[in-house]
Amino acid sequence: MHSRSPASRTGRPRSATADAAILAATREALVELGWSKLTLGDVATRAGVAKTTLYRRWAGKNELVVDAVAELFDELELPDSGSLAADIEGVVLQFATILARPEAKSGLMAVVAEATRDDALRERIRASVVDRQKRLVLEGRSRAQVRGELPPEPDPATASRTADLIFDMVAGAVVHRTLVSGEPVDEAWVRGFTLVLLRGLAGGAAHTAAD
Amino acid sequence: MHSRSPASRTGRPRSATADAAILAATREALVELGWSKLTLGDVATRAGVAKTTLYRRWAGKNELVVDAVAELFDELELPDSGSLAADIEGVVLQFATILARPEAKSGLMAVVAEATRDDALRERIRASVVDRQKRLVLEGRSRAQVRGELPPEPDPATASRTADLIFDMVAGAVVHRTLVSGEPVDEAWVRGFTLVLLRGLAGGAAHTAAD
Amino acid sequence: MHSRSPASRTGRPRSATADAAILAATREALVELGWSKLTLGDVATRAGVAKTTLYRRWAGKNELVVDAVAELFDELELPDSGSLAADIEGVVLQFATILARPEAKSGLMAVVAEATRDDALRERIRASVVDRQKRLVLEGRSRAQVRGELPPEPDPATASRTADLIFDMVAGAVVHRTLVSGEPVDEAWVRGFTLVLLRGLAGGAAHTAAD
């Protein structure tokens, strides 16, 4: 999660509870203040921790917020609803619900903005948030293949490229609707979106994208 | 663009060149520093203008950046390439090209992040950036209808809803791929994406989304 | 006193009252906290002034304290008591009275201590405190010469050297008794000290010191 001196055997060990308190305080501050008015001094105070403790563990505001927000998405689960379309609709709705929470909106977009000028930060976001949830796409596909809704995918490279496209489309559309358009991601929208997505994918998007 | 005292008839008029100089300086600073390290004092210096002049015209950093970035998207044009797919591919590529510029990335995402806590700001973004470019979707559709590639749309409400969905999907996917995934939006990707989108839309997404 | 851009015609002029408020607040803080616990942030608060204002005018704690303390010694006056001995006793008592004040003790000794490692600071102390008060020695001597108590001094270099010695002896003895010995500088002590000093000087200390 954050860098730790790997083999420090002596000295007082780092407080185990401090991490959790700091991340929770960060989310709390994001809700109340938003990213731009969040200050590390305030987070430290809320967490009942000295500023030095915070800086000892995270390099700055961005890294802290990424970790605080990433935890939010761990509660995403692929529902087993019997059909691919229903599975997708379920997970998209979950995703939208989390993204509608103010700590997610404020924090995630801000660090994405910062990441446009900081490759290490983008990598951290990708690792902590995106790749960690890509499991949902993979699991959904394999489940659909078992059900016979999707053909087995022989080429792993193509499979990976298609999974990325799906992730860009799902996450992008939900984020854009929520944050830019400012419209709710309700069941009707999700159903329409899922229909377009599945119909579009049926018949080999990957084939075309690969030429 | 920005508020101006409506009926000030007396006194020295505002410098006409200052606005353009400030917006250009803002974009320059966005390129060099990114949003979070951009300071209004620095923009004023770059523009050869006093800080007071800047504050007289814009309420703050966010409003200034929205205006500076919005101008970038005015150069988008719908190419007339003979087929709907090619039109879409063309405009998506243009959009991706603009979005790849650092002043666009840095600025746009940051103000979107700020807008999560500021409805007035989101409205300003929607008006200045999104709605201003929605013309492209509408024009592309009507052109495709003339060509016979799309059926005429009888219900204007459904038409509007579909246009919004398209915009969310296009803008969202491009933004996500560029900023989060960090992968280039090249011709291969655009072709794959457009294929999925068009195949998905064919046959009445709006119908399903409307029930 | 402190550096000032000499010919800045534009911009908001510096607040005239801020200087006095800051120096007074510094003395107040010296009384309450002493030098080592005095913080510039606290001084700024007491003076009703921002920390930046303070840093804009003084380079740091030492320079500020020198100026704050130097003002205290401006109230020294050479009494015209009719005899050299009485004049000296009067001014030594005044000096001791000022030095007994906590803001003088705390501040002066601390900056002298700092000056052991900072030549610029020692020069500032010498200029602001010592040389500014050396007038007392010079005036006292010329007055005594007019009275016929001292012979006219033909050699200005010798005169200056003697004045320095006198200053070192007077200031040094009073400071040492007050701060190190911790004994009061009362009239009895002053009379004894002055007797030793005058008897010692009578008959040409300067002559011997010059060979």
Next chain:
Amino acid sequence: MHSRSPASRTGRPRSATADAAILAATREALVELGWSKLTLGDVATRAGVAKTTLYRRWAGKNELVVDAVAELFDELELPDSGSLAADIEGVVLQFATILARPEAKSGLMAVVAEATRDDALRERIRASVVDRQKRLVLEGRSRAQVRGELPPEPDPATASRTADLIFDMVAGAVVHRTLVSGEPVDEAWVRGFTLVLLRGLAGGAAHTAAD
């Protein structure tokens, strides 16, 4: 010197060398950094000792520095040069030589400054530094009385008062010239100063100071 648990019979005994190492490290740090930038953490590191160890033995920076500096003055010796004036000149020069060392200047003046607000500290300085060296005045006087240069002093109270005055004048003048005036205490200055002092004392300063 510093408090020691008097009857600790069990456990690991305190390192005997640690004290000396810490005091030497303190003087070293005083030379390099001066009092205000000296930190106990740094002293501990230089001495190869844990901060805990240091705090267990001294209450704080001031006490530590007093002990470190006091040792410096133990090398003062009254030379037996055959005349009172020469004895005084010799010891004044020795004193000035020690005081010119940066660890003495920096440390001594700083703790004197601190002592203006801390009576316990002033007492510690007086006991460790001043009273410990007052032997020089007493020994010098008695030697001069043996030689017949000074009359025997019948009244012990007067004798003590005169000794104090001498100490204030000698130490004060040397300190002031060294630290405030910033001029060297060379042989010429010492000869002039001693002349004034002895001539001033001859004939009963104490008598006048006592009335």
Next chain:
DNA sequence: CTGTAAGCGAGACGGTACGTCTGGTCTTACC
């Protein structure tokens, strides 16, 4: 063609947060 109202540059103002450093304490593991 002069008065006046607003805009202009410069830069000081009271503030807030930064990220670092130090002081003094506490908690480990080892000796």
Next chain:
DNA sequence: GGTAAGACCAGACGTACCGTCTCGCTTACAG
């Protein structure tokens, strides 16, 4: 129990910007 290591809380440091203000000057319309 003493020690070295180092994390802990608390809070000051000096810097950078914030958004506002006070200046002396310029501009251009209005009377």
